[in-house]
Amino acid sequence: xxxxxxxxxxxxxxxxxxxxxxxxxxxxxxxxxxxSIAPIRPHSDIPTLPYAPLRCRTCSAVLNAYSRVDFLAKxxxxxxxxxxxxxxxxxxxxxxxxxxxxxxxxxxxxQYTLQMDPDPNNPSNAPQLQPVFVFVLDTCMIEEELxxxxxxxxxxxxxxxxxxxxxxxxxGTQALVHELGFTEMSKVYVFKGSKExxxxxxxxxxxxxxxxxxxxxxxxxxxxxxxTNTVVNRFLLPASDCEFTLNSLLDELQxxxxxxxxxxxxxxxxxxxxxxxxxxxxxxxxxTGARIIALVGGPCTEGPGTIVSKDLSEPLRSHKDLFKxxxxxxxxxxxFYDSLAKQLVDQxxxxxxxxxxxxxxxxxxxKVAIERTGGLVVLAESFGHSVFKDSFKRVFEDGExxxxxxxxxxxxxxxxxxxxVQGIIGPCTSLxxxxxxxxxxxxxxxxxxxxxxxxxxxxxCLTVIFDLSSTDQSNVPETVNPQFYLQFLTxxxxxxxxxxxxxxxxxxxxxxxxxxxxxxxxxxxxxTAAVVMARITSLKMETEEGFDATRWLDRNLIRFCSxxxxxxxxxxxxxxxxxxxSLFPQFIFNLRRSQFVQVFNNSPDExxxxxxxxxxxxxxxxxxxxxxxxDNSTVAQHGLPESTRTSGIxxxxxxxxx
Numbered sequence: 001x002x003x004x005x006x007x008x009x010x011x012x013x014x015x016x017x018x019x020x021x022x023x024x025x026x027x028x029x030x031x032x033x034x035x036s037i038a039p040i041r042p043h044s045d046i047p048t049l050p051y052a053p054l055r056c057r058t059c060s061a062v063l064n065a066y067s068r069v070d071f072l073a074k075x076x077x078x079x080x081x082x083x084x085x086x087x088x089x090x091x092x093x094x095x096x097x098x099x100x101x102x103x104x105x106x107x108x109x110x111q112y113t114l115q116m117d118p119d120p121n122n123p124s125n126a127p128q129l130q131p132v133f134v135f136v137l138d139t140c141m142i143e144e145e146l147x148x149x150x151x152x153x154x155x156x157x158x159x160x161x162x163x164x165x166x167x168x169x170x171x172g173t174q175a176l177v178h179e180l181g182f183t184e185m186s187k188v189y190v191f192k193g194s195k196e197x198x199x200x201x202x203x204x205x206x207x208x209x210x211x212x213x214x215x216x217x218x219x220x221x222x223x224x225x226x227x228t229n230t231v232v233n234r235f236l237l238p239a240s241d242c243e244f245t246l247n248s249l250l251d252e253l254q255x256x257x258x259x260x261x262x263x264x265x266x267x268x269x270x271x272x273x274x275x276x277x278x279x280x281x282x283x284x285x286x287x288t289g290a291r292i293i294a295l296v297g298g299p300c301t302e303g304p305g306t307i308v309s310k311d312l313s314e315p316l317r318s319h320k321d322l323f324k325x326x327x328x329x330x331x332x333x334x335x336f337y338d339s340l341a342k343q344l345v346d347q348x349x350x351x352x353x354x355x356x357x358x359x360x361x362x363x364x365x366x367k368v369a370i371e372r373t374g375g376l377v378v379l380a381e382s383f384g385h386s387v388f389k390d391s392f393k394r395v396f397e398d399g400e401x402x403x404x405x406x407x408x409x410x411x412x413x414x415x416x417x418x419x420x421v422q423g424i425i426g427p428c429t430s431l432x433x434x435x436x437x438x439x440x441x442x443x444x445x446x447x448x449x450x451x452x453x454x455x456x457x458x459x460x461c462l463t464v465i466f467d468l469s470s471t472d473q474s475n476v477p478e479t480v481n482p483q484f485y486l487q488f489l490t491x492x493x494x495x496x497x498x499x500x501x502x503x504x505x506x507x508x509x510x511x512x513x514x515x516x517x518x519x520x521x522x523x524x525x526x527x528t529a530a531v532v533m534a535r536i537t538s539l540k541m542e543t544e545e546g547f548d549a550t551r552w553l554d555r556n557l558i559r560f561c562s563x564x565x566x567x568x569x570x571x572x573x574x575x576x577x578x579x580x581x582s583l584f585p586q587f588i589f590n591l592r593r594s595q596f597v598q599v600f601n602n603s604p605d606e607x608x609x610x611x612x613x614x615x616x617x618x619x620x621x622x623x624x625x626x627x628x629x630x631d632n633s634t635v636a637q638h639g640l641p642e643s644t645r646t647s648g649i650x651x652x653x654x655x656x657x658x
Contacts, residue, residue: 006527006620009045010109010504011038012488013619015532017523018511019484021418023468025513029520030560033466034532036619039490040406040502042458047101048111053489053501054091054102058083061414061487064505065105071095079485079507080414102503109504129497131407132236132290133160134167134277139256140266141297141383145356148383149295150250152392157247159396161495162240167281168249171273172256172266173302177206177280178249180242181234186249191276193269196304196336199343202279206235232284264310268298270362271305271336274351274369278340282347289407289493291350291375291455293395296361297383304336307362316360319599319607333365341369345429348408350455352376354392355605356383364604371612372445374409374427374455379609402495409453409492411462413437416484418469422446425535426462426615428453439467444539456492461618463535483507521564524580530587531614531622538596538611549597557588590627 007013013036020026026033054063056078068077071094074087087094094100102110135153139146157166168178171193179187189206191197202208237245260266277292301310306329308316317327344351352375355361363370363377370377376395380388394403411428413421420439423430423446430445437449443465445451453460484507491501511519533553540547560581567575577585591597596614599607614622 007038007618009043010506011041012504012506013525013528015525015529018509018519020513021510022470026468028563030556030563031529035464036461036528037464037488038461038618039411040456040458040492046109046111047107048113049101050113052114053112053503056083056085059414062489062503063102065103065108066485066505066507080416108506112501114499129288129493130163130165132165132285134281134292136169136273136277136292136294138295138297139170139172140268141255143255145297145383146255152389153250154247156396157239157243160239163238165236166239166242167236168246169273169277170253171269173258175269175273175276177276179234180237180245183245191272193272193302197272197275199279199282202276203283206280208280208283235280236284263312265301265312267302268300269302270296270300272303274340278343281349286347291352293352295354298357299361305333307333307365317604319604322604334368337366337369341372344373345452345454348454350375354378354388356380356388360603360605364608367608367612371427372429374453377609377612404458405495406456407493409456409490411451411453412489413449414487419484420467420469421449422465422467424451424462424464425539427460428462441467459618460616463532482510484510521578521580526583527623528619529584531619534591534596534626535615538614550592553588553592557585587627594626
């Protein structure tokens with residue numbers, strides 16, 4: 001019976017399920033050694049254990065189903081570094097007939113729930129931390145659009161858990177922080193939109209500095225989730241306490257009243273508003289699950305993050321402008337959002353963007369901050385459009401429709417000693433943690449074996465690119481283990497505030513392709529390989545100046561077919577490919593013509609949106625995004641197993657204008 005779930009319990013798919021032993025042999029395979037992982041993908045067969053994981057004292061790998069165990073000596077041997085580790089006292093009853101859950105062979109993925117005691121002096125050790133949502137609303141729009149946006153916000157506040165903390169910032173020509181804890185009247189703190197403002201200035205102006213000049217830290221007073229007393233409750237309140245106040249505030253809120261000259265764009269300080277929101281969140285709740293949810297209705301024209309001048313005669317930048325370096329605001333705006341991304345990652349907070357406008361709003365510039373923090377991005381034509389309304393609602397819904405938004409994640413990757421990690425493509429940030437398994441070659445977020453994922457959900461998917469340390473077959477010992485191991489450890493805060501750790505350990509076989517390529521060929525995953533190539537191509541187009549994507553894909557396809565195709569020289573009609581490769585050339589041909597490579601007729605914002613989606617979706621969805629022709633009927637024609645078939649696009653949310 002075919003498996004209808006290609007990701008399986010582990011949520012891991014690889015380009016090659018059998019690996020060559022040396023770096024030289026791997027390079028001849030053309031398609032890189034890569035794994036697509038879904039760190040917190042839900043599955044009914046994953047057990048949850050009420051204790052902390054047991055880790056190797058040398059390499060920090062977690063006890064797993066591939067560990068060898070000496071039951072008499074109460075010792076386990078790590079499959080990654082072969083270190084002998086003593087079991088702690090609470091494993092004293094372990095035996096061949098009394099195994100802990102993590103040693104059962106079918107449980108290659110397990111989840112641990114950390115039981116932590118309240119500690120008022122250490123907020124990061126507080127149990128059941130509730131999520132925090134700071135809404136940032138653009139008021140530089142027509143009255144009708146603002147009414148739609150305010151209606152969506154009211155609905156969202158009603159869907160939030162009662163103890164979720166809520167803050168509110170509005171912006172137009174200036175950025176306004178609303179003090180929700182002052183119910184007698186509407187009270188706001190105004191920040192000038194035309195100049196960059198530092199985090200320290202935000203704290204100073206909001207009165208979030210203690211008498212000694214240090215930022216106040218901790219949690220709001222009187223909340224029922226373990227928070228301590230500070231002045232923070234002026235700006236962040238539980239949804240149940242501030243729903244009426246916030247609804248009244250939204251009813252009173254009007255479009256930006258600053259006059260707009262004829263032939264000019266509205267003065268919109270998006271960058272300052274996001275800086276202020278990030279600044280006071282970092283002072284109030286560093287290291288906790290928090291999201292900045294920005295509703296933006298047009299391009300930033302004022303202060304840091306500006307993407308176009310106010311003069312309507314100056315058009316918004318196009319791909320042609322970016323290619324010719326004729327977009328005067330682009331690099332400066334990207335630099336600003338890059339620094340904002342670093343601040344948010346340090347704080348553990350997420351930036352989500354809901355952009356509704358007929359023109360561009362600056363997604364191309366904001367992409368760095370959205371992607372590095374694991375944020376969501378949605379493009380629509382109007383705040384009244386069903387794309388926006390349905391997508392926005394799904395962020396806050398519970399039950400089956402829930403996105404399963406989680407916070408403050410961290411990913412660690414452990415490998416067998418012959419394997420090195422080049423980097424990750426996807427919504428995460430490198431923490432620059434060096435180690436023996438870090439490759440000198442960097443792809444995406446690299447130079448580390450640990451990554452920060454400020455925001456993640458049940459559909460989040462990352463692509464990990466690997467390298468091999470051995471360059472020569474003669475350097476590989478004959479007694480080497482025929483298997484290698486990879487371990488993915490993800491710690492995160494779930495929507496209920498609990499801290500969880502999920503550990504997935506997988507193994508695959510080595511193959512000596514100098515003798516035979518049969519095993520290698522049958523271990524090829526066409527879908528995964530096509531999506532990985534699409535993600536690498538997209539990354540190269542963004543980071544390598546003058547990169548010719550079409551020519552690069554053509555050369556790699558030619559190399560691939562030369563390596564694995566059967567043909568007689570000078571006889572094109574004799575060419576044939578193994579059925580395991582039958583779809584791959586079609587994938588590459590269609591990738592060359594896709595919106596990820598051919599940016600003509602797409603704006604930079606649309607291209608940025610497509611790439612965020614491509615890098616985040618699972619393999620099945622990403623394959624459908626890249627190759628719309630690829631459906632069940634297409635696959636059935638090639639006689640491929642049901643496990644490789646798509647069930648139609650299932651993206652989390654969002655669409656593109658028009």
